[in-house]
Amino acid sequence: MYITMSDDTPSPSSWSMRGLKRWLSTAPETRDELVRLVHDSRQFLEPDTVDMLEGVLDLPATQVREIMTPRPQVIGLHESTGIDDVMDIILDTTHSRYPVFDSQDDDAVIGILLAKDLIPILVHMLRKEEDKIDSKRLRDLVRQPLYISETARSDTLLRLLQNTQVHMAIVVDEFGNFAGVVTMEDLLEEIVGDIVDEHDDFDEDSDINNIVVHPTKPNTWHVQASTVIEDCNDELGSHFDDTDVDTMGGLVMQALGYVSDLAGESVQIDEWQITVVDVEGRFIHTLELTKTSSEVGIDNSSYE
Incomplete structure (x- = not known):
């Protein structure tokens, strides 16, 4: 026996649309309800769309x-950096914006240098107009910096960047000291995920390469100091406390209690032996983590 569908019989796609309409029939009253609503929308919307909405x-x-x-x-x-040295730095790092510091105070940002603002200088160099190059100071090229607190909300930053039509802000801590920089790209990556441009090294930008298995030592990993503690816990099954600090480097500095002569220093945290293997001045770059417990529970081969 054959069953035929009349023109009035709903198709599977129309069932999905009806389900979506019923799902949307009750408007969320709180942010948590809206978040749950978006999360549950994966049955109707593309995963990438849902990820952006959640972002x-x-x-x-x-x-x-x-x-x-x-x-x-x-x-x-x-600001005292010579134009030739500035050009070398830009060619080496390929960023489009750079904070410029006062020569006498590393916490005082006098402005933001846009790489494109050096184009006239390049033209003068090509024309060998050396007198114009020497008379141009870096301070004359920078743009007014935009400041924001490190505890400010990201949506506040987004509105601020939109209203001022700039793409980089200087981040300051509670004491007004320079804490870092944040860009419009950082905000966009929170919404759409990592953005890799033509100058990026994909391997260097990949989060998975922040934690690399040691090639010879068992139960040992090399971890970048900038790795977020939560990410390290997720990757290695550790339980490091991130209440007071955010990164693995900050965790080690907190445990050691000092910031000088860090190369080769080790600290035991829980069942992990952590050694500083790469440091520049008082800034840690790379750590070596060794699981000292007899029950490791992590398969190194999955990282190879």
Whole structure:
């Protein structure tokens, strides 16, 4: 026996639309209800769309300090830096914006240098107009900096950047000291995920490469100091406390209690032996984590 569908028989796609209409029939009254509503919408919407909606809703709950580039990782310039040296730095780092610091105070940002503002200088160099190059100071090229607190909400930052039509802000801590920089791209990545441009090294930007298994030592990993503690806990199954600090480098400095002569220093936290293996001045770059417990519970082969 054959069953035929009349023109009035609803199709599977129309069933989905009806389900969506019923799902939307009751408007959410709180932010938590709206978040749950968006999360449950995966049955109707594309995953990427849902991820973006969740990213937008998460902005009010995300502080600037969570998305900024912290001070140790910021590549800046000093107002006394010569134009030739500035050009070398730009060619080496390929950023489009750089904070410029007062020559006498590393906490005082006098402005933001846009790489494109150096184009006239390049033209003068090509024309060998050396007198114009020497008379141009870096201070004359920078733009007025925009400041924001590290505890400010990310949606507040977004409105501020939109209203001022700038793409980088200087982040300050509770004492007014320079804490880092944050850009419009940082905000967009909170919504749409990592953005890799033509200058980025994909391997360097990939979060998975923040934690790399040691090639010879068992139960040992190399971890970038900038790795968020929560990410390290998720990746290695550790239980480091992130109540007072956010990164693995901050955790080690907190445990050691001092910030000088850190190279080679070790500290035992829970069942983990943590050693500083790469440091520049008082800034830690790389750590070595070794699981000292007999019950490791992590398969190194999954990282190879």
